Amino acid sequence: MKAFLKTVAQDMLAKYGTNMSDIAVVFPNKRAALFLNTYLAQLAGKPIWTPTYITISDLFRRHSDLKVADPIKSICDLHKVFVACTGIDETLDHFYGWGQLLLADFDDVDKNMVDAKLLFANLSDIHELDDVSYLTDYQKAMIKKFFSNFSDDHNTELKKRFLQLWSHFYDIYVGFNQKLAEQQLAYEGALYRKVVNDEDIDFHYKKYLFIGFNMMQIVEQTLCDRLLKQGKALFYWDYDKYYMEGQNEAGHYIRQYLKHYPNELASYPQKDIYDNMSKNKDITYISAPTENIQARYVNAWLKEHNRYKMGRNVAIVLSDENLLQSVIHSLPEEVKSVNITIGYPLQQTPFYSLIQQLIQLQGTGHPQHSETYRLHYVLTALRHPYTRFISSRYADLLEKLEEQKRFYPSRDFLSMDGDEGLSLLFRNLEEQTAEATQSSYNKQLISYLLDILRMIGTQAKDLNDPLFHESLYRTYTLLNRLQELITSGDLEVDTITLERLIQQLIQTTSIPFHGEPAEGIQVMGVLETRNLDFDHILVLSCNEGKIPKGVNDSSFIPYSLRKAYGLTTVENKVAIFAYYFHSMLQRAHDITLTYNNATEDGQSGEMSRFMLQLMVESQHPIVRKTLIAGQKPLRPAYDEEPKTEEVMKVLDDVRMLTPTFLNTYQRCQKQFYYKYVKGLLEPDEIDEDEVDNRIFGNIFHRAAELFYYGFASKSDIQTDEKGKQQLIRPIVITADILDQAMKDKMLVDRLVDQAFREELFKVGNNDYHPKYNGLQLINKEVIASYLRQLISIDRRQTPFTIIGMELVVSDTLNVNTSRGEKQFKIGGFIDRLDAISPISNISERIRVIDYKTGRAQTTHPKDIDEMFSATPQALSKHTDYYLQAFLYSMIIKNSKRYNSAQDPVSPGLLFIQNAGAEDYDPTLKLGREKIEDITPYEEDFMAHLRSLIADIYNPALPLRPTCDKKRCEYCPYAGLCK
Template identity: 25%
Template sequence: MTDRYTFLGELASNILQQETVSPKDVLIILPNKRAKRVLQKQIAQRISIPQFSPQILSVNEFFESLSPIKSTSKEELLLHLYSIFITFDAFKEESFQTFLTWAPTFLSDINEIDLQLADASLIYSNLSEIKELETTFLKGDLSDFQNKYLHFYVQLGDLYEKFISYLLENKIGYEGLIYRNVAEQIIKAGQIEEQFIAPYKAYKRFIFAGFHALSPSEMSILEFFYHKFHGEFIFDIDRFYDEKYAPFVKTLQNKLRIPDIHLKEDFKNIPKEIFITDVTGNMSQIYHAIDLIHHIEKVEGTLDETALVFADESLIVPFVHAYDCTKANLTMGYPIQNTNAYQLLQIILDLTKNSFRFAKIQQVDHKIYYHKDVVLFFQNPLVTQAIFGGNSEGYSAVNEIVANNQIFIPQKDVSPIIPNLPPQGVEIVHLLIHFFEDLAQKVEKQTPEFFGIQLIIKGLNQTLTVLDHIQCSSIVLDFNSIEYFIYEKVNALTIPFIGDFDKGLQVCGLLETRTLDYKNIIFLSINEGVLPKGKGQPSMIMYDVKNHFKLPTSTYIDSIFAYHFFRLMQRASLVHILYDNDSSSTLAEKSRFINQLEFEVEHKKLTQNISIVKKSISTIPQIKTLENNNIVIHKDQDIIEKLHELKYSASNLTTYIRCPLAFYLTYIERLEQIESVDENIENRVVGTIIHEILQ
């Protein structure tokens, strides 16, 4: 990798070629942890004798080290916020479940407010006034609900102040609060507390590399280190997109009074072949990408310089099933939602939640299970294989439900292996942990099923850690609230793929490519609405208010993704951009980034060095199948006798013409369709009832 010019390779050479400062006296701040690992590798490749490495930190690690406030999880923050919220007289009776409908969005909003060093009280004051205008203008008396709605928005500013005071007092917080705390120390006192800045005084050279868009809080902190420690900024900006996506950097240049920013011309100078391909359907994209990967490997003999970038990260699952990933590095991990263990957890939670609902509807004091939930539980592969050992006991339980046509099943008639979860409290999580730990004992170790169960147990234990601190409080969480915390923790987990971040095919999302360079790049799903998304995260603050107070909007987010998209291509030689053209379910339109790429190459007269080829693929590539997939059943004496005994009809002869195998299985082997519980009244029963009524 040292032969080809890359941004981090150039940075590594810069550090090692500086004769007056030893590498061990250099501190480097990078945008993410992956860049940190790659830079360490680049430095190691360029030295011939052992020596101390420079200190390399991600920007999050660096900023958090400067504050006494420790980052805590979103789930813990929600519990703290709820304890503050119910101290307001008007909201004392507010349930936690109702609170969850807006609180996660509120946390996201205040994180952005703090990152931007914005005035929260002024923002929420404006917001409440807008809501009052919308609700009362040209209208008569307000309902109680409308008055409560307006009062809620009036209280948001006070809620923010009380919440922040509580977090600062307990020295816990979120990213925005940590950054704001450090930035405001600098703004007010011109200094950071000695205990936090002392570890960095020993370094003789500060380098901030690869940054693009910075919030005001980040800018204030970096400005302090830039001037106090004579820091250096090394940007990765190309003239190709500098006019549209470099204003962020120019704002930083003006604020910090950076004398000069070197603009590169790699996009123009490095010859490129860019193939823009519209493909019908997501699976066709995956198969075509795999063909491209095989072709690159055949031509170059390696995939060390190749990246497969997913704009739509949900496609990672079908890709893993379609491609041999043993020599690939997948940074995203395999989603836990696709494991049998997760699906079993989901079944248990749905089954229990529905049992409470049906018991309430039927006004009984015991759980009533819905037959579909029970059947799903018994048919889960972990239950059939691990608990019943593959024998017929689980199927017998299902068959009994079907035979008796049981739509609702009382708790006393249900197998005790189904966890009996209470309607509220932390005991729900304890019982689930106990169930999955027992299940893990019955599953073969070092198998995918075992790892899936272990991840579920890990997520449940993390949930328990979050909920532990409410044990001594008066807050009692109902089943839905506990379920929310379980899913928040478990859904965040993935099954990691073992891979080398510096060897083989690199499979990642776009943001994971920050500061990295590849010779060959394959983009998937570069569609409008995917990249860019074109819409921001859910927010309680409307667009105009955000725009006025300079909070990030969807336009701002889109421009950041545009920078990373074009930056990744600037040093590549071969680029394949795939997008879906299948509009059968939703409108599939190629991304505006593709249109801009085509326009800029033409407008800047770069066609001599950059060739753009458009292709279209409308069919799925041929998939390898068995050489002989015909099913042949030879007629023996037994089959011939059954054919002689069979009474032929138009129905069975039609079946034979349509599918001889179906004819054989249905009329010779007498296989019947699987029966299911019938929730509708049969016609003959309806007839009997009508007959009785008429009599």
């Protein structure tokens, strides 16, 4: 294969020698110039004076005293003209989106040199069509067809509105161009048109060589005509006989241009240059279920036939440039050099997420006119990887927030005693003045973002990471430009639109890679392949919608008028992509095209229409293959864990066997392994929106504890060194005491507030008044209603005696294990221990009460055997709750401290939600029998308990996962266990 540009270089040297200082080479894009320069140097074999390389855009801009206006400023100026011409007081926020459409239409009008006055003619005056002799009959028919849609007979409200808007378009077009010209600015199409209409421009190069063009706008053709007339323009066309014959759309434009712009390579053997599609080619089509699998295939493709050794003769073309990261990571280690022409998307750098998080922190995360922030947004900002460059104390603040759980921390709290970085991060952007406007806030916001970026740049100046510094520079430059537009008054939008603009700018910005372009494997986008030839080419994501790109005809200019006046239509765009597709394959002999065959996530699952066309028309044999995932889905193995010496040592070191310890073993031994043997704690996430079940229960328990402690004297309560309170003398509760307390209507709310402070916000200070969000407020009201319900239940039981609340109890138990008799400490926390009046001729009954805020099951375990069963049916009856209540009751029964009189002990579960009935009794039942005294069940229960503990401490019994897979749905260790 002889590259097209190599033939061009050969011809240039033959015609102009080694001194081409008065030659300008014009390319559609910049990249081809680097390859042509390399070929010139190789073929000359000695120093040469190279020509000047410019793009077609550079050629126009060099001959104009105007500058191309910034796109955002263009829309801002267009908006002002629009309002002035139409009298419609449309805000810039609403105008911005379709302002972009209108600007694109004006650009298209000028690049195709259409008479705007005729195009935007008043539709009500069809006689304006009488003098359009320059139009063909077909064009006139198209225009009349369009105009007929607006006859009075068929008017609708929508048509009236369009007609009203259309009548102003020419005035807007003229006014907009004048406004930009006053500032020495223009949009690209207007600049191009001004250049070709300026007869005084002197094109000072001796020759202009136009190389490898396909579609040229009318304004570009006009420039070529002018240079051709002066004897300065020469043309090198890159095409193939395959699509130049017949009606193949890939050759649509070049077929026309060859008639007017002769080909400089016409004298060369045409078969060598322009008949490469007929030569033997190895073409492979590969379907794949995901984009990622296609990217990963790059590794295997390069290693196959040692393609990675072919250097710059190998190209990997990305139809979807979002695959760049995956492709880079898939390159094999054997690849020594690679040249990437696709810019690295700024959107994929951490600076994009940082800007988003900072805007959200100061917007949604900061209640208006307050000094507080929402915790979720604070945590998100502090956990960003670049926060470490803002303040070295960010980790201290995170730790402090996790300790205290302030869901609405104040600015003073967050600044950590005036830390410079944190004070900047949580800076107040609101001007506390009556004149404060949206514009002033936007200025403050952009200034804030720039200050953050400056601080990051200062703190990270020694960081050896080129991508980091280039990303920082690009982001700073974009925001700085927005600040200039806001300061000048050009950009007056609300913050939501400003945020969208920032997002749009970053999404369309890329960071260029630097390197020797003519060396190594080439990774590029479709547009970069123009004029370049490769022996081996792999095209990824060659799907319909990507090749050709998903073209749309969004425009204010209807299709019939576009067609009539020669403006760009969908057909034009498809023809352009058809040329890109065929030209990048025409000289390659090793071609692989992959496409996504999935029909999900917005994918159509179709190969490109050009691939289908190649199958039908090219006569080349095409191999079809399919990529599948390299790994098979892992099926749950449910592996058991043997009780090794290390496992047994951990179990022997357990200080106290709690009901949770025992119940976890019964529910799932594998979960028991992760939790108690490996010590993997469940994540304790701070969530400002949700009070989970554990926290909800803790708040309720503490509120109930505070209520009953209110009836004790200070001498009745003892506080340990950790601040934990405990009764040292019982409290007698009567109906009168409860009635008197409940006269204070705010008592329950105050107690719940205090419980929230201690259990959720982790603040013991009663002067701290937490600010509840919506869900927290709902939870507070629910807990308050539960506490009132509890008090109502207790009143029916009066008189009774509170012996203890949140009580730590324990006992020792001797168990015969496979390793001999061992003594274990068993125990835990009792929510409430009380004693009630005589029932069934028993002098007094001690109750072990466990509060439950969930709903009770309608069925109960029928016996002790079922209580120790791990079947789904048994566990659905709250057998784990029963085991806990029974265990605590056994400890209290044998306790000299709490039951010296050997009174009956009764286990109870108080389900608050089910406690509304007058005869509600929390006493547990086995079957239908209430357990008013635990003694008859003691022997059976203790035998089962000893058997359970013996199993746990038996090294011969491995730890097996549960057979009930429903439990895995909510298990925190499911990701480990599979």
